[in-house]
Amino acid sequence: MNYGRLNADLIEELQSLLNIPVKYDEESLDRYSRDETAELKAVRPEVVTFPVSTQEVSEIMKFANRHLIPVTPRGAGTGLSGGAVPSYRGIVMSFEKMNRILEFDEANMMITVEPGVITGEIQKLADRHNLVYGGDPCSSESSSIGGNVAENAGGNKVMKYGPTGYHVYGLEVVLPSGEITYFGGKRLKDVSGLDFVHLMVGSEGTLGIVTKITLRLLPKPKYSVALLVPYPDIDTAIAAVPGLMSGSGVVPTSLEFMDGSSIRAACSFLNIEFPYADAGAHLIIEVEGNSKDSIFDDYVKLGEAAIEAGGLEAFVADNRNTRDKLWKARKSIAEALAAISPVHSMEDVSVPMANIPKLIKRSEEIAKKRGLEMIAFGHAGDGNVHVTFIKGDLPQEDWDRNLPLAEKELFDETTELGGCISGEHGIGIKRKKYLASIVDEAQLDLIRGIKKAFDRNNILNPGKIVDL
Ligand SMILES: Cc1cc2nc3c(=O)[nH]c(=O)nc-3n(C[C@H](O)[C@H](O)[C@H](O)COP(=O)(O)OP(=O)(O)OC[C@H]3O[C@@H](n4cnc5c(N)ncnc54)[C@H](O)[C@@H]3O)c2cc1C
Incomplete structure (x- = not known):
């Protein structure tokens, strides 16, 4: 794909559409060039935008279509698969300024928020009203609800409440073309057309940009x-x-x-x-x-x-x-791992619960065979294990050679145990090359076809999940 480049004139045109100044100084471009995925190459965008309204998001997308500029949506940048890291530079669209709670509807036990709200704020607000928001990633104090929706974040309470998608009932979405649409609503039942809400959930910012989110709350247990x-x-x-x-x-x-x-x-x-x-x-x-x-x-x-x-x-x-x-x-x-052993690769495999013992055993064997250190932790109750390979004292060239081999072996073992390569962190850039090992060609074609139907010009978060 031959994308356009942002020269000074185009940056001026983009700025004229927006209230908050765009950023393109070295420090800002550097800050928005990575997320929390260890072992991933940083890629600088050409400009960072901070929309404050759905209308501005829509204007940015129309601009991007006119000039064929790739756009990468970004929540709080805590992702662990590189979803918010641009693959082809272009525009990073940060949601940090769209962070308002729009409505707290106690009668319907629903809350409507902008995507940049930090998840922990929703949990605390619900708690003050004797309600519970069931989504609870370990990053709840730092990740945004928009990022949670885009990744279908899991976390610690999935056994009882399910992952983020179980709580999402309505989404306002800006399509890659810039059109604004609304999927779902506050109703608990809806079979009127396709379930676009749950197609958007977990689509990693590749099909549309979420600008309003309606979440269901539940009574808080005493x-x-x-x-x-x-x-x-x-x-x-x-x-x-x-x-x-x-x-x-x-x-x-x-x-x-x-x-x-x-x-x-x-x-x-x-x-x-x-x-x-x-x-x-x-x-x-x-x-x-x-x-x-x-x-x-x-x-x-x-x-x-x-x-x-x-x-x-x-x-x-x-x-x-x-x-x-x-x-x-x-x-x-x-966080401790990132501080103590910065060179590591945290995986996110998920198997049927009863297969966890076999998965851990095989992971240990793989780590030993490849000379890597390994730790494991995670959400045992739902079968989601963060097998983490650590470089330790291994020379860099051995780490570079052995890590991909160990990852491939881990994913093959996981698949054999009826599992998948990501339970909650997503495919993004990090696991893209391995997706074909668990998904057949017919499904890959469907994914590509859906992407093309939403995003004719392939400008919204290109280079993630699959290549077209
Ligand atoms: C210490 C730590 C603990 C973690 N624990 C968990 C855990 O328990 N469970 C879990 O699931 N994850 C966990 N994560 C991973 C991460 O926090 C989640 O994936 C989270 O959902 C990312 O949210 P974010 O706001 O940081 O999104 P980002 O990293 O900024 O973006 C993630 C993806 O969402 C897309 N996106 C962001 N906003 C929008 C939007 N408005 N519309 C469309 N697409 C959008 C981006 O393009 C990208 O593809 C953890 C991460 C860390 C660092």
């Missing part, structure tokens, strides 16, 4: 209790997971695991103590309920099942303070 269960080794912890629910008859809100290295990295990063910090692995199991008796019953059953499966103890965090401390450690692992 009580939550978290259990922390250390295990002697990761195999025992992981093997315990599939039986926990069937053994206890309880579906927890969260069921997370962290291997020993992950927890030690988080503790050293946060400078905190953790019970059984030298254990091989920990599970965090959280339950919610509306009566003290029923929640007590639930966590006792889960705790007993966890210990029966080899747990060393079950610590009960039944007040906000201790629960927050526990979650802080879990949520800091990715």
Whole structure:
């Protein structure tokens, strides 16, 4: 594709459409040239725009079509697959100034927001009204709801509430042509036409630009209790997971695991103590309920099942303070890793829950064979594991050669176990070359066809998910 380039005249024309000054100084271009994906080459845009309204977004897209300039939407840049990193320079469209809560509709238990709102703000607002927003990525304090919708972000409460897409009911979308449309609404049922809402969710900013989002809220359970269960080794912890629910008859809100290295990295990063910090692995199991008796019953059953499966103890965090401390450690692992072992590759494979033990075993074998260090943590209850390869002391050229081999082997094993290569972080640039190994040619053709139907000129986030 021969894209146009932004000369001074075009930048002036673009600026005339917008309220906030565009940026193209070296420092800004550098800042918007990457996200949080380690091991990904930064690519500078030619200009960064900060639209403040749907109309401005639409004007930018019409401008981009007139001059064939690629546009990369950007939320908070916390992505882990390179979705907000431009593949072909052009315009980065940042949503940091479109960050208003537009409507809090308590009667319908719906909230409508602009895409740049930080997810944690939605959670806190809902909480103040005794409601809950069920989306909860570990990055909730730093990622934007627009980015969560575009990635169908998962996180810690998927077992009970499902990923982001389960909460999205209405979307205002600027199509790549610049036309403005609205998919869905506040109604809970809608089979009038195709389900465009859920085609947009998880489309990684390649089909349209989300400018308003209507989310469903749910009644907030009165009580939550978290259990922390250390295990002697990761195999025992992981093997315990599939039986926990069937053994206890309880579906927890969260069921997370962290291997020993992950927890030690988080503790050293946060400078905190953790019970059984030298254990091989920990599970965090959280339950919610509306009566003290029923929640007590639930966590006792889960705790007993966890210990029966080899747990060393079950610590009960039944007040906000201790629960927050526990979650802080879990949520800091990715950040700790970036600080302590900056050269790493965090994967996001997802398998049917009962296959997690095999997945971890095979990942360890792959890491050993390729001379890489490895840690693993993630959302055990939904089968989503962040197998993370670390360079450690390996010479750079060995890392460069062995990492792609290890990734390919990991993805092949995952596929054999009935899994997929990304459970929540998306394909983006990082996993594009591996998509064909899990999706057949007929599906790849469909993806390309849908992209072409939405974006004739291939100007919206080109170079992501598939190449045309
Ligand atoms: C420490 C840490 C922990 C994390 N934990 C989790 C986790 O538990 N679960 C999880 O799922 N992810 C997690 N992530 C990954 C990341 O936070 C999510 O993918 C998040 O949804 C990205 O949101 P963002 O606002 O930063 O989007 P960005 O990174 O800016 O963009 C992500 C994608 O969304 C597109 N996009 C952004 N805004 C729009 C819009 N308005 N319209 C259309 N497309 C748009 C971009 O083009 C890009 O393709 C974590 C990341 C970090 C750094």
